[in-house]
Amino acid sequence: MNERDDLRLERIIGVVLKAGVTLSSLCLAVGLVLGLVHAQTAVSGFLLQAGLFALVGTPIARVAAAFVTYLIERDLMFTTLTGVVLVELGAAVLAALAKH
Numbered sequence: 001m002n003e004r005d006d007l008r009l010e011r012i013i014g015v016v017l018k019a020g021v022t023l024s025s026l027c028l029a030v031g032l033v034l035g036l037v038h039a040q041t042a043v044s045g046f047l048l049q050a051g052l053f054a055l056v057g058t059p060i061a062r063v064a065a066a067f068v069t070y071l072i073e074r075d076l077m078f079t080t081l082t083g084v085v086l087v088e089l090g091a092a093v094l095a096a097l098a099k100h
Contacts (some may be wrong), residue, residue: 023054
């Protein structure tokens with residue numbers, strides 16, 4: 001990878017992280033306000049869960065974006081490493097859902 005590719009990857013990851021944190025923050029804030037003000041438990045509960053899901057999913061999306069970027073750039077070592085991390089994250093999520 002050269003410096004130009006590094007900057008491109010940083011921009012892509014920055015966009016993914018900003019989008020995830022923004023989505024999570026909005027869902028959590030609106031869900032909290034609805035829960036406190038209107039006591040709409042179904043809607044506020046859904047928004048709070050969606051916000052937490054987005055917050056937890058943001059790092060996974062970051063790894064997925066890096067994986068795709070490395071794959072496009074044909075960087076075998078980093079594609080393999082991020083692929084392993086992505087598989088481990090996926091296995092952890094599936095294990096957590098199976099226990100729930």
